[in-house]
Structures are given as structure tokens and as C-alpha cells.
Amino acid sequence: MGLPDKNNEEQLMWDQVYLHFGHLISEDTFENIKESIEDIVSNAIEIRSAKLDHNFPPLNIYQPYRSEFDE
Secondary structure (H helix, E strand, O other), X not given: XXXXXXXXXXXXXXXXXXXXXHHHOOHHHHHHHHHHHHHHHHHHHHHHOOOOOOOOOOOXXXXXXXXXXXX
């Protein structure tokens, strides 16, 4: 499965923001919000395409030893 198109993701996110918050956004903040969305999408694509180090245990199964905390 390939990565989604960056422009498509940005447009979808902007559509959702505008749909829910468009009446609250002033004209002068539109560009700032669009730039923030662009950064968010870029970071998300970078995270999704990162290679995982399989030597490190998944965070959801790691539990510290109880004896360390019982002292």
C-alpha cells in the first residue's frame, strides 16, 4: 500500500477544519492554519514512512520490574 497523496491529505484536513470551525476563523488566520496543516501532514507522512527498529520492545508491552518500586 502506497502513501496517500500529500496534497489530497492537506485538502481533506483543511475541509474538515473549515467545515467545523470555518465560522470561527478570521480571514487573516486562514494562511497560518493552512501552513500548520501542511506541517502536520508532512510530519505524519514522515512518521508513517519511518523504518522501525525491531530490537526495541513495543511500548505497549513494556512494564518495569515491580521490585524497583516496592523498595
